[in-house]
Amino acid sequence: MIDVALAEGLLQAQFPQWAGLPLRLVEKAGSDHVIFRLGDELAVRLPRHEGAIGQAKKESVWLPRLAPALPLAVPEPVAVGRPGLGYPWHWSVARWLDGEVATLDLADSWEAAETLAAFLDALQRFPVAGAPREGDDLLPRRDRATREAIASVAGVFDTGAMTAVWQAALDVPAWAGPPVWFHGDFHIGNVLMSKGRVSAVIDFGGLGVGDPARDMMMAFTLMSAGSRAVFREALGADDATWARGRGWALAAGLNAYCSYAKTDARVAAQTTRQINETLTDLRLSFGGG
Incomplete structure (x- = not known):
């Protein structure tokens, strides 16, 4: 089960610098990822299924290169997490984008x-x-x-x-x-x-x-x-x-x-x-x- 407890545990184990920030589930986040807001400035994304497991690495490589050439904001990757605590896939931390x-x-x-x-x-x-x-x-x-x-x-x-x-x-x-x-x-x-x-x-x-x-x-x-x-x-x-x-x-x-x-x-x-x-x-x- 992908829940706040799992996300908190992964953060504590891999990115302890953010482990003390408040973490809350983002409702209606889509079918590919469970998304949590981390503090005021970050988002944590954990893939729900195998079809989404390559996204964390792909975005971390390409979005920093593409972003300066694009006229709209795109996610800014901050870190890629590893499998752990029974969770089998890579996951990501990115800057929170305001808006709806x-x-x-x-x-x-x-x-x-x-x-x-x-x-x-x-x-x-x-x-x-x-x-x-x-x-x-x-x-x-x-x-x-x-x-x-x-x-x-x-x-x-x-x-x-x-x-x-x-x-x-x-x-x-x-x-x-x-x-x-x-x-x-x-x-x-x-x-x-x-x-x-x-x-x-x-x-x-x-x-x-x-x-x-x-x-x-x-x-x-x-x-x-x-x-x-x-x-x-x-x-x-x-x-x-x-x-x-x-x-x-x-x-x-x-x-x-x-x-x-x-x-x-x-x-x-x-x-x-x-x-x-x-x-x-x-x-x-x-x-x-």
Whole structure:
């Protein structure tokens, strides 16, 4: 069990300089990590499952290099902890980022859309030498799982429309340009806002290089049709990149919906919107109402 007692024990054993600071659980911290606030200035993140165990080391290597080139705040790693006290994985300590998780209050904000596009543009321009390669960055590798997910939610969503979105993503040419950096999990839950404006991007566990379409997901988790158009224009995304990005958003939304919607109403609402926005976007691209 990952609880305050475990986190306190790991800190005492490995980073005693922080062991006396108050430690409290951050509620609704996401599906990959249990997060604790440590004092006023630090955060402790412990992976929940094997899929997140490489994040601590990856962020400690790359975020200090990327941060100066990015127009939004990102986590500042302070230390990487080792397995211990029966906990099997590496974990991290980072500077606390003020703000709250972005909400749909920003859905119609052209400013937010332009800010997030500028963030991606800066990320994509960063040199890729030595960058980590994520092994699952090609849509066709998700074909079987996505079609099975479409079939499994036939009573909830329009299966014909979902299949059309997915097939459109597979039918366009694959990314033929040089690999560029992507965040890898660029959605509403990984953006912070402060005073009504986007202030930070967090959770770089999927960070890698390859097809920039992977980060188009933000357009379908946060934005409305109008701000989505602003986002796309600011990025200069061509039709093929946009179609693949829409496919990524559908696949990711279905995966999260099938995994968590029955037990988490917040995830159910977010992913329902995400899936439906991909359907709306395809319909509008063909001139539908």
